Amino acid sequence: MPTLTLAAAHDLAVRTLLRCGAGHDQAESTAVALAGAEADGLATHGLMRLLAYGAQVRAGKVVGDATLAVTRPRPGLLAIDAGHGFAYPALDRAVAELPEIARSQGVAAAAIRRSHHCGAAGRPAEALAAQGLVALLFANAPAAMAPWGGNRAVFGTNPIAFACPLPGRPPIVVDLSLSKVARGNIIAAKQRGETIPEGWAVDADGHPTTDAAAALAGTMIPLGDAKGTALALMVELLAAGLVGARFAGEATSFLDAVGGPPGTGQLILVLDATAFAADACERFAVLAGMIEDQDGARLPGTKRLAARARAAQAGISLSDALLAEIEAL
Template sequence: MTTLSLSDAIAWVAAVFVRNGCRAECAQSVARALVAAEADGLKGHGLSRISTYLQMVRSGKIDGQAQPSARRPRPGVLAIDAAHGFAYPALDLAIAELPALATAQGIAAASIRRSNHCGETGLPCEALARKGLVALLFANTPGAMAPWGGRQPVFGTNPIAFAAPLQGREPAVVDLALSRVARGPIVAAKQRGETIPEGWALDADGNATTDPEKALRGSMIPLGDAKGAALAFMVEVLAACLPGANLAFEASSFLDGNGPPPATGQLLLAIDPAAFGHAGFGERMAALVGAIEQQPGARLPGTRRLANRARAGREGIAIAPEIEAAANA
């Protein structure tokens, strides 16, 4: 098994996508996102995605030459067209443009349409938090979850992410899917030929299943049951209806090269704490964090991710043989 430093892993992944027809800037953006997710321990959004991404690029489901573009329909709104390319360059554009808009307006939003899988959703929020902003990201994904009481997927796993700056330390980051588990671990279990725990998903007939193949053809169980399904509805409105993207049940799969581009959407919000008429945001955040961390066994959201990242920075990232084989196919 090959082990690479984070910088070498980014260069290796970028080279794979350039060889497969992606423009260099796009390939770098994809590589940074995949390696960051791998380093953070979110392997379902990491290097395991190389194979399916390449399938989509080779079939034309993702345009590796696409250049995202942005309009300003209102002063605080950035409307981005990902142009059926990867989501990551569109998110990079949003991260570059939103801070100035949020500083001027107090709050700003970037909507992204004609997009694709956006990986570790906490990363764009974290990038904005490093610039002193509070950030939220909503993303819709291809149909994977039925409305509560139904059987046919209408919603995706529809992740939500949030980040807030902390004085003198890494931002606090929340990153979660609205299914009980993200779809990535089920895909990974299928690739390894393993079963999944009962309670993760239902088959196409609405029965509990431990077979990842049947789970991927059926429906994910929402986090918090009916409450999770309601939140998935909310995300569908924010990430698809507002940006003008495909709804989850209209989108093709992120997991193969079949069909048209999925054309899903994202909504990224940036909030300037200085715009709220007081200078106490940092102190309030410190008080909140202190109340959590003073309790034995309690931890701030994202702590495990930071520990994984630090370890990967020291030890590098292992490239599994099957991933290396897929990259070189």
């Protein structure tokens, strides 16, 4: 199994996307996100995504040379049209501009429309928290979950991410999908020819399945049953309805090159961590300490930070089969 440095993983992603027809800025931003996800141990949002991304650029489902259109509809708001390109350049722009707005207004928001797969949602939230902000990110995705009691997918797996700063150490980061597991885990199982545990998804007829292909053709089981679908509804309204993006049931798949652009959306809300209480970050640290003082308890994101540190030293492993598929694009 080949081992790549993080720099080599980044270069592989850039070369692949350029070869498929992406512009330099789109390729560079996307490569940073994919290599970063690999470093954090989130392989389902890493280099394996190049297979779908590359095919979509070639088919025009992703506009490979898209440029952002950015406006300020209100003093505290940033509106970003991703132009049916990859989501990552739009997310980068939000991370770059929201801190100054939040410091002057106390609170700020960025709405991203005509977007695409946002990848590991915790990464932009973490980048904002590293600049002294409390951040929430909502992203909708193509239909994969039915409403509770229904049998037709109308919600995406719709990730939610949260991050807040801690004094002198990395931020607290919460990043979760509203399905019982991220759909990327099923995609990865299908690519490896493996079964999935029962309880992750149902097939197109609504029957429990351990077949990854049947699961992808069916619907995902929500996190927390009815509560998960209620949260997924909330994300659809915030990340699509509010920002002018397509709802899950209107979006094409992130996984293939069929049809037009998905046109999904993201909403990022940020608050200056000191806007209400000057000692808020110190208070965040108090609660973090209450958690970490307990044997066996840890803050969310601890495993991700450990994986990142290992990857910086030892690189990342990529299967021969995946590397060959990427090189063949």
